[in-house]
Amino acid sequence: MSLWSSDSNRPPRVAIVGGGPGGLFTAWHLERLAATPLSLTIFEATSRLGGKVCTASFTAADVRYEAGAAELYDYSPVGHDPLKDLVRQVGLPMVSLGGSVVFVAGRPIANLDDIVEAYGEEARRELTSFDIRARSGITPAEFYGSGSDHVADAAAGGRFAAMLDGISCRKARRYVDVMIHSDLATEVGETNCGYGLQNYLMNDPAYMRLYCIAGGNEQLMHAITARLAAQVRLGTVVTEVAGGPEETLRLCLRAGDNLQVEEFDVVILALPIDAFKRVRFAGTTLADAMRRHVEHHDHPAHYLRVSVLLDRPVPSLPGDDAYLMLDAFGGTCLYVESARDPCGSHGVLGWLLGGAAAVEMAVLSDEALVAAVLGSLPAPLAACRDHVVESRVHRWTGAVSALPGGWVRRPADLRHRPSPVHRGLFVVGDYLYDSTLNGVFDSAEHVADWVTAESLGARLSARATPFIKPTEASH
Ligand SMILES: Cc1cc2nc3c(=O)[nH]c(=O)nc-3n(C[C@H](O)[C@H](O)[C@H](O)COP(=O)(O)OP(=O)(O)OC[C@H]3O[C@@H](n4cnc5c(N)ncnc54)[C@H](O)[C@@H]3O)c2cc1C
Structure with a gap:
C-alpha cells in the first residue's frame, strides 16, 4: 500500500x-x-545545518578546528564504502589520519616490543592472546557489516568488561583500556562485547582506516546542502x-x-x-x-572537546601521526589538528574526553578545563603549554549513544x-x-x-x- x-x-x-x-x-x-x-x-x-559535524574557527587567527566529529571511517579496503564515494562525488579532498602511540604513565607504547620493554613478557603474552580473541570475535568482513543482525547477535554477547577481565596483567589491561577509551563516549567495561571489540579493532588498519576532509569535515554538510532541492527551515x-x-x-x-x-x-x-x-x-x-x-x-554517552590555538607549530609526532592516546581522564585522544589542516605559523591541539570524565569535567569552567588538559600533555609536547593564544571548549553531554x-x-x-x-x-x-x-x-x-x-x-x-x-x- x-x-x-x-x-x-x-x-x-x-x-x-x-x-x-x-x-x-x-x-x-x-x-x-x-x-x-x-x-x-x-x-x-x-x-545552522550539520549537527555534531561542526568545524569552528578561532578568533585570534583564522584557523579551523573540529568541535564535533573528527574523523570518518574508511571501509574501502574491505568493501564498498558509500560514504567515501559521496565525499569523492562532491569533490572534497580527503586526508588520511594515523595514530598508533599510547602514552601510559608518560611512556610511549606503539608496538609489542615497547610492551615487552615496559611491562615484560607476560604482558606481551596476555595482549597477544586478547588480540587473537578479539580478531576471532569479529573478522574484518563482519566489522564491515557491523550494523547487521547476525554480527550484532554473535558479537554483542554480554558486557565487554567480562572479556577485558580475561587480561590478568594489570598494566596490559590498562594499556587496552586507554586505547579503547580514547575514542569511546562511555566507560570501556559498560558497553557490550560487540561495540567494545569494534572500538578495539578500529585501531587496526586491516579492519578500517581513518580520514578527514581537508579544510574541515563540515564542508561535507555544505556540499550536500548546496546540491539539495529541499526547502530548509x-x-x-x-x-x-x-x-x-x-x-x-x-x-x-x-x-x-x-x-x-x-x-x-x-x-x-x-x-x-x-x-x-x-x-x-x-x-x-x-x-x-x-x-x-x-x-x-x-x-546516553558523553564527549567533551577542548581545542587550543598555539602561536607556533606543534612538534611532529613519530611517523607524522595525527593523534595520540593518553592515559589522562581514563583515556583520551589528543589530536594534532594542525597535522590534518596545516595552519602556517600556528598549531592546534584538540582533546577528546569521553565517558565519565566528560561528564565530571563538563561542570568545570573553561579555564579550569584548559589547565587540566594542558597538564596532560606528554613530555614531547609539554612545551606547547607556553604557546597557547586561545582555547575553546565544547560540551557534548548525553549527545551520543553508549550502546x-x-x-x-x-x-x-x-x-x-x-x-x-x-x-x-x-x-x-x-x-x-x-x-x-x-x-x-x-x-x-x-x-x-x-x-x-x-x-x-x-x-x-x-x-x-x-x-x-x-x-x-x-x-
Ligand atoms: C565530540 C563528538 C565527536 C564525534 N566524533 C565522531 C567521529 O570522529 N566519527 C564519526 O563517525 N562520528 C563521530 N561523532 C558522532 C557523529 O557526530 C554523529 O554520528 C552524527 O552527528 C549523527 O548525526 P545526526 O544527524 O543523527 O545527529 P546530530 O548531528 O545531532 O543532528 C541532529 C540535528 O537535529 C536538530 N534537532 C534536534 N531536535 C530538533 C527538533 N525538535 N526540531 C528540529 N531540529 C532538531 C539538532 O539541532 C541537530 O542539528 C562524534 C560526536 C561527537 C559529539
Missing part, C-alpha cells in the same frame, strides 16, 4: 526533522531515488508529532514566537535519542511506540519504523547502528530506500528491495 495517493495532483509532502548529517544524508538519498518530484522540507532547530523546532494510524502526520512547529501546524505524508525523524525526549508524540498508540523506541535506545542498537538489536523494520501502524513515520540515527557518521549514512539510506520503494515505486536497485534489510550489509 502506498504512503500517499498516487492520483493526487500534488507532490508527496516529506518532512525531515533534524538538519544534522542524518537529515541531510536522508534528503540526499531521497532526492536521488525518487522517481517523481517530492515536496521535501528539512526542519532544523538551530541556525532553520530555527524551526518540531515540538509535537501527531496523527492516527493511516492518517497524514501533523507537525507542531515553533519558529521564534511563531507556532504552526503542518501536514505531511511522510515524516522522518533524524534526531539523536536525547532530542526525542523534547518532542511530544500525541495519541496513545504513537506515544507508546515512541516511548518504547526511546527506552530501548536510551544509553548503539541497545542490548538486543530490534528487527530492522521496527528499528526504522517504531510504530508499524504509523506507516509514514520513520526514524534515522547513528544510535541504531554504531554511533558514527558511517552508521547514520547507512540508516539514512535504509529509510530513503524504504520510503522510495514503498511509496514512489521508484527505480529500485537490487539492494533496495523493501523489507529485506536493504542496507544492513552495506556498512
Whole structure:
C-alpha cells in the first residue's frame, strides 16, 4: 500500500526533522531515488545545518578546528564504502589520519616490543592472546557489516568488561583500556562485547582506516546542502508529532514566537535519542511506540572537546601521526589538528574526553578545563603549554549513544519504523547502528530506500528491495 495517493495532483509532502548529517544524508538519498518530484522540507532547530559535524574557527587567527566529529571511517579496503564515494562525488579532498602511540604513565607504547620493554613478557603474552580473541570475535568482513543482525547477535554477547577481565596483567589491561577509551563516549567495561571489540579493532588498519576532509569535515554538510532541492527551515523546532494510524502526520512547529501546524505524508525523524525526549508524540498508540523506541535506545554517552590555538607549530609526532592516546581522564585522544589542516605559523591541539570524565569535567569552567588538559600533555609536547593564544571548549553531554542498537538489536523494520501502524513515520540515527557518521549514512539510506520503494515505486536497485534489510550489509 502506498504512503500517499498516487492520483493526487500534488507532490508527496516529506518532512525531515533534524538538519544534522542524518537529515541531510536522508534528503540526499531521497532526492536521488525518487522517481517523481517530492515536496521535501528539512526542519532544523538551530541556525545552522550539520549537527555534531561542526568545524569552528578561532578568533585570534583564522584557523579551523573540529568541535564535533573528527574523523570518518574508511571501509574501502574491505568493501564498498558509500560514504567515501559521496565525499569523492562532491569533490572534497580527503586526508588520511594515523595514530598508533599510547602514552601510559608518560611512556610511549606503539608496538609489542615497547610492551615487552615496559611491562615484560607476560604482558606481551596476555595482549597477544586478547588480540587473537578479539580478531576471532569479529573478522574484518563482519566489522564491515557491523550494523547487521547476525554480527550484532554473535558479537554483542554480554558486557565487554567480562572479556577485558580475561587480561590478568594489570598494566596490559590498562594499556587496552586507554586505547579503547580514547575514542569511546562511555566507560570501556559498560558497553557490550560487540561495540567494545569494534572500538578495539578500529585501531587496526586491516579492519578500517581513518580520514578527514581537508579544510574541515563540515564542508561535507555544505556540499550536500548546496546540491539539495529541499526547502530548509532553520530555527524551526518540531515540538509535537501527531496523527492516527493511516492518517497524514501533523507537525507542531515553533519558529521564534511563531507556532504552526503542518501536514505531511511522510515524516522522518533524524534526531539523536536525547532530542526525542523534547518532542511530544500525541495519541496513545504513537506515544507508546515512541516511548518504547526511546527506552530501548536510551544509553546516553558523553564527549567533551577542548581545542587550543598555539602561536607556533606543534612538534611532529613519530611517523607524522595525527593523534595520540593518553592515559589522562581514563583515556583520551589528543589530536594534532594542525597535522590534518596545516595552519602556517600556528598549531592546534584538540582533546577528546569521553565517558565519565566528560561528564565530571563538563561542570568545570573553561579555564579550569584548559589547565587540566594542558597538564596532560606528554613530555614531547609539554612545551606547547607556553604557546597557547586561545582555547575553546565544547560540551557534548548525553549527545551520543553508549550502546548503539541497545542490548538486543530490534528487527530492522521496527528499528526504522517504531510504530508499524504509523506507516509514514520513520526514524534515522547513528544510535541504531554504531554511533558514527558511517552508521547514520547507512540508516539514512535504509529509510530513503524504504520510503522510495514503498511509496514512489521508484527505480529500485537490487539492494533496495523493501523489507529485506536493504542496507544492513552495506556498512
Ligand atoms: C565530540 C563528538 C565527536 C564525534 N566524533 C565522531 C567521529 O570522529 N566519527 C564519526 O563517525 N562520528 C563521530 N561523532 C558522532 C557523529 O557526530 C554523529 O554520528 C552524527 O552527528 C549523527 O548525526 P545526526 O544527524 O543523527 O545527529 P546530530 O548531528 O545531532 O543532528 C541532529 C540535528 O537535529 C536538530 N534537532 C534536534 N531536535 C530538533 C527538533 N525538535 N526540531 C528540529 N531540529 C532538531 C539538532 O539541532 C541537530 O542539528 C562524534 C560526536 C561527537 C559529539
